[in-house]
Amino acid sequence: MEPLIRELTDADRDANHRLGADAFGYAADRQPSALPPVGGAVLGAFVGDELTAKIRARDDRIHLPGNRTMEMFGVEGVAVHPEARGGGLLSPLFRAGFDRARRLGQPISILFPTAAGIYRRFGYELVGSLEQREIAVSALAKVKAPQGISLRRATNDDLGELRRLYAAWAAERLGPLTRVRPSAPILSGDYLASPASVTLAIDTTGEIVGSVRWTRGTGYDPATSIIEVEDLIGRTSDATRALWRFLGTFDSVSGRVNVELPSGDESLTALPAEPAPAVKEHRYMLALVDIPAALAARRGLPGLTAQLPFGVTGGFAEDVDGHYVLEVSGDELRCSRGSSGVGPTFHARGLAALYGGAQRCAGLRAGGLLDGPADHDALWDALFNVPAQVRDYF
Numbered sequence: 001m002e003p004l005i006r007e008l009t010d011a012d013r014d015a016n017h018r019l020g021a022d023a024f025g026y027a028a029d030r031q032p033s034a035l036p037p038v039g040g041a042v043l044g045a046f047v048g049d050e051l052t053a054k055i056r057a058r059d060d061r062i063h064l065p066g067n068r069t070m071e072m073f074g075v076e077g078v079a080v081h082p083e084a085r086g087g088g089l090l091s092p093l094f095r096a097g098f099d100r101a102r103r104l105g106q107p108i109s110i111l112f113p114t115a116a117g118i119y120r121r122f123g124y125e126l127v128g129s130l131e132q133r134e135i136a137v138s139a140l141a142k143v144k145a146p147q148g149i150s151l152r153r154a155t156n157d158d159l160g161e162l163r164r165l166y167a168a169w170a171a172e173r174l175g176p177l178t179r180v181r182p183s184a185p186i187l188s189g190d191y192l193a194s195p196a197s198v199t200l201a202i203d204t205t206g207e208i209v210g211s212v213r214w215t216r217g218t219g220y221d222p223a224t225s226i227i228e229v230e231d232l233i234g235r236t237s238d239a240t241r242a243l244w245r246f247l248g249t250f251d252s253v254s255g256r257v258n259v260e261l262p263s264g265d266e267s268l269t270a271l272p273a274e275p276a277p278a279v280k281e282h283r284y285m286l287a288l289v290d291i292p293a294a295l296a297a298r299r300g301l302p303g304l305t306a307q308l309p310f311g312v313t314g315g316f317a318e319d320v321d322g323h324y325v326l327e328v329s330g331d332e333l334r335c336s337r338g339s340s341g342v343g344p345t346f347h348a349r350g351l352a353a354l355y356g357g358a359q360r361c362a363g364l365r366a367g368g369l370l371d372g373p374a375d376h377d378a379l380w381d382a383l384f385n386v387p388a389q390v391r392d393y394f
Contacts, residue, residue: 001047001048002092003045003046003047003052003053003089003092004045004046005043005044005045005046005092005093005096006043006044006046007036007041007042007043007044008035008036008041008042008043008044008051008054009035009036010034010035010036012035012042012044012051013032013033013034013035014032015050015051016032016033016035016042016044016051016054017030017031017032017033019051019052019053019054019079019081020054020077020079022079022081022082023078023079023080024077024079037056037183038182038183039058039059039060039181039182039183040056040057040058040059040074040183041056041057041059041100042054042055042056042057042077043055043056043057043093043096043097043100044093045089045092045093047084047089050081051081052080052081052084052089053079053080053081053084053089053090053093054077054078054079054093055075055076055077055078055079055090055093055094055097056075056076056077056078057073057074057075057097057100057101058073058074058075058076058183058394059071059072059073059074059104059106059181059183060072060074060177060178060181060183061177061178061180061181062108062110062174062175062176062177062178063167063170063171063173063174063175063176063177063178064174064297064298064299065172065173065174065298065299065386066171066172066298066299066331067171067172068297068298068299069178070107070108070294070297071104071105071106071107072106072108072109072110072177073097073098073100073101073104073106073108073109073110073289074109074110074111074183074394075097075109075110075111076111076112076394078090078111090118090122091122094122094316095316095317095318097109098289098316098317098318099318101289101290101317102289102290102317102318105293106289106290107288107289107290107291107293107294107297108286108287108288108289108294108355109124109286109287109289110175110284110285110286110287110390111124111284111285112130112282112283112284112285112393112394113283113284113285116283116285119285119287120349121316122287122316122317123287123288123314123315123316123317123320123348123349123352124285124286124287124349124352125285125286125287125349125350125352125353125356125358126283126284126285126353126358127175127284127285127286127352127353127355127356127357127358127387127388128175128262128263128264128283128284128356128358128387128388128389128390129262129263129278129281129282129283129284130260130261130262130263130281130282130284130390130391130393131260131261131262131263131278131280131281131282132258132259132260132278132279132280132281133258133259133260133261133268133275133276133277133278133279134256134257134258134276134279135256135257135259135271135275135276136255136256136257137222137227137247137248137250137251137254137255137256137257138248138251138255139248139271139272139273140244140245140247140248140251140257140271141245141248141249141251142248142272143241143244143245143248143270143271143272144241144245145241145242145245146237146238146241146242146245147238148203148204148238149201149202149203149209149210149238149239149241149242150201150202151199151200151201151202151242151246152199152200152202153197153198153199153200154192154197154198154199154200154211155192156189156192158198158200158208159187159188159189159191159192161200161208162187162191162198162208162211163179163180163187165208165209165210165211165233165235166179166187166233168235169233169235172386173386173389174356174357174386174387174388174389175262175356175388175389175390176389176390176391176392177390177391177392179392186392191213195215195216196213196214196215196230197213197214197215197216198211198212198213198214199211199212199214199243199246201234201238201239201242201243203236203238203239209234209235209236209238209239210232210233210234210235210236210239210240210242210243211231211232211233211243212229212231212232212233212243212246212247213229213230213231213232214227214228214229214230214247215227215228215229215230216254217254220253220254221253221255222251222252222253222254222255223255224255225253225254225255226254226255226256226257226258227247227250227254227256227257227258228257228258229247229257229258229259229260230260231391232244232259232261232267233267234267234270237270240266240267240270241270244267244270244271260391261391262388262389262390262391263278263281263387263389264387264389265389282393284388284390285352286352286353286355286356286388287316287317287348287352288315288317288320288348288351288352288355289317289320290317290319291312291320291324291335291351292324292335292336292337293335294355295326295333295335295355296333296334296335297333298333298355298383298384299331299332299333300328300329300330300331300332300333300383301328301330301331301382301383302330302331303330304328304330304379305328305329305330306327306328306376306379307325307326307327307328308325308326308327308328308343308376308379308380309323309324309325309326309338309339309342309343310323310324310325310326310343310344310345310346311323311324311343311344311345311346311372312324312345312346312347312348312351313345313346313347313348314347314348314349315348316348320348321348322337323337323338323339323343324336324337324338325337325338328379328383333383342373343372343373343376344361344370344371344372344373344374344376344377345370345371345372346364346369346370347364347368347369347370349369350364350367350369350370353369354380354381354384355384356387356388357384357385357386357387357388358387358388360377360381360385361374361377361378361380361381362377
């Protein structure tokens with residue numbers, strides 16, 4: 001029997017909760033959530049009258065290099081009834097999700113997988129991770145305090161400045177959420193709510209150039225006391241060092257800091273020694289839903305004019321497979337459908353990996369995700385050489 005695919009309404013609240021509890025092990029006292037969720041929708045697959053599988057579509061916006069932003073289809077809450085797993089129910093759900101994304105002008109999709117292999121058949125590829133590290137507070141105490149940076153505790157009056165700080169930090173990066181959508185108003189009053197605290201780094205002109213959100217934890221025995229850090233942002237190297245050094249001032253009462261940062265985050269280079277490997281990570285994947293729109297949203301290379309014909313195969317979203325031409329005119333990119341024949345062919349996963357800065361063309365060729373003429377590989381690498389950095393798990 002073909003499943004019925006539709007958006008869930010509040011009449012489906014209890015069924016949605018039961019399916020989620022099977023998949024994610026909700027606590028017994030957790031209450032069913034209202035539907036539809038703010039800033040998105042839940043798509044359900046019904047076999048007969050039973051809700052048997054679902055995905056939550058998160059409508060959000062991400063930053064792109066060059067102070068640009070783009071709409072995004074975030075996927076979370078993927079669940080299949082235990083007795084129906086392996087029955088192919090995710091395929092019509094993702095097809096419906098991609099169709100919805102195209103209608104809403106969302107050229108890319110991002111998700112955090114529990115198992116990457118499940119999602120590769122839908123065109124997703126791994127492009128990075130959000131990593132948790134444990135750093136000894138005694139190591140942070142060795143960071144040399146920079147000159148010209150003062151610190152103070154943030155208040156609700158600083159929320160506007162915190163938003164501007166974050167937007168300025170994210171302006172040249174690929175992937176951070178804008179943090180202003182209804183689906184995740186992260187830089188709101190809750191950001192400063194107890195037990196969390198936010199400390200600001202301020203330069204000699206009075207400008208806020210960095211911030212760290214931290215939770216002190218309990219006790220004062222360095223062997224057991226832990227400081228949780230969810231957000232460390234430095235616009236300058238001095239601000240970053242000042243914030244690390246601030247955390248190091250707890251060395252007599254706290255033994256370690258648990259900090260969550262994107263893979264490759266530059267703030268780790270300010271530490272006096274190489275940090276230990278991540279103890280936990282949330283890997284994330286990217287898929288291209290609308291290739292012309294996704295590529296045209298990116299920035300070109302000043303002074304470069306080029307035409308790059310290419311093909312795409314192995315895609316899942318409608319109209320992804322086919323032939324294209326990417327036109328580079330300085331800072332601007334334009335992508336349109338092209339004729340067959342002359343350029344390389346990317347697997348949809350390979351183009352997603354390149355777009356997310358996770359692989360160069362040589363690696364894609366070695367992995368079987370790119371073949372055909374290699375004349376323009378260096379240009380493709382140069383155009384998409386910014387690694388994805390996602391700070392917010394969903």
